[in-house]
Amino acid sequence: MISRDDALAIARQWASAGRPGPAPEVFLHEFDLGYVAWRAEPRPPATDGPPAPPPATGYPRAVIDRESGEVSQWPSLPEQLIAERYAQRRAAEGRFPPDVRHVLEAAGWFPGRDVTSAVNHWMVRFAEDLAGLDCPPVARAALVEFGGLVLPQFGNSGRLGGGFTSYIHPTRGGVLTESARIFAEEYDNPVYPLGNNEDGPSELVIDAQGRVFMLHWVDDFFVAPDLDSAIVSLIRGDQMTEASDRDW
Structure with missing residues (x-):
């Protein structure tokens, strides 16, 4: 002491x-x-x-x-x-493994991060695009804590940036919602835009239970059962299962 x-x-x-x-x-x-x-x-x-x-x-x-x-x-x-x-x-020391935490902190994340004002502005700016999509508390909490972050991915060689980067809303670009609406109807599981990923490119969405999905032009994929696990998976480039397997 x-x-x-x-x-x-x-x-x-x-x-x-x-x-x-x-x-x-x-x-x-x-x-x-x-x-x-x-x-x-x-x-x-x-x-x-x-x-x-x-x-x-x-x-x-x-x-x-x-x-x-x-x-x-x-x-x-x-x-x-x-x-x-x-x-x-x-x-929050045990929340993320060291390699993922290092990437998050380099991107600008820290425990207690709160970008509520940016999220509110984004929701107003794209209100027409987001109309009809319910933003559950878990989705809003995700955007408030991680919104605006650019998360590089480890490639097959282990080099950071060698994979597909993820961008968490609010981003500099717009927001696409058509895939989210189709997914919600097909699986009877409403989702809300979380961000996008360079692979495809594709859309990242989150449902009311906190499960994260990647909506790719090839197929829809289940990323992880909760946000923290999804962030780890996206940064590490882990394999994903097809959403159609319904193992989520």
């Missing part, structure tokens, strides 16, 4: 990295899981002109884990927000 004194020593070492001279003074914000640390910068001298910007603007911050003492670097955000996001990250 890392005490406050231990955290101060670790924070000073972190703040001194690459800087000659004595260790700079640091501030600590303590929270349940650890400490947020940042360098204390001297105030700029007073001038007769416009006030100078704060000297610490843009400087990174660090979180020191209370249990392990591990240091992770964070952007220049309010310490309370960093503490909240760190707690969300810790809570």
Whole structure:
């Protein structure tokens, strides 16, 4: 267990990295899981002109884990927000395997991500195209958390980007709903647009139970029984079964 004194020593070492001279003074914000640390910068001298910007603007911050003492670097955000996001990250550590989590984080995902305003704007913009399609809570939650992400796929060689990329709505393009309507009628299972995939290209849709399907011009495919599993499958390029097998 890392005490406050231990955290101060670790924070000073972190703040001194690459800087000659004595260790700079640091501030600590303590929270349940650890400490947020940042360098204390001297105030700029007073001038007769416009006030100078704060000297610490843009400087990174660090979180020191209370249990392990591990240091992770964070952007220049309010310490309370960093503490909240760190707690969300810790809570979600087992949600995705490391290779998939790395791709998600590189794409801009983080635990607690919320793009509600973008999703609302997208729904209004394409209201005519989406008319008659019910957006179940699980679909809206998926769009709010993952909307706008571009997810590359590992190819057969194991190289990221060597497969077919998935784009989660809202995307820069429009939205196609004809395939979703045909699928809903054929399988008596309403679905809602989730995104698209370069293979085909094809449409990604999700139903009220959270099951994800890929609607390809060759056939319709069952991706996974829930969103998280579908994201893993899409990024890894896993094999999919035909929706007509009805093993979902």
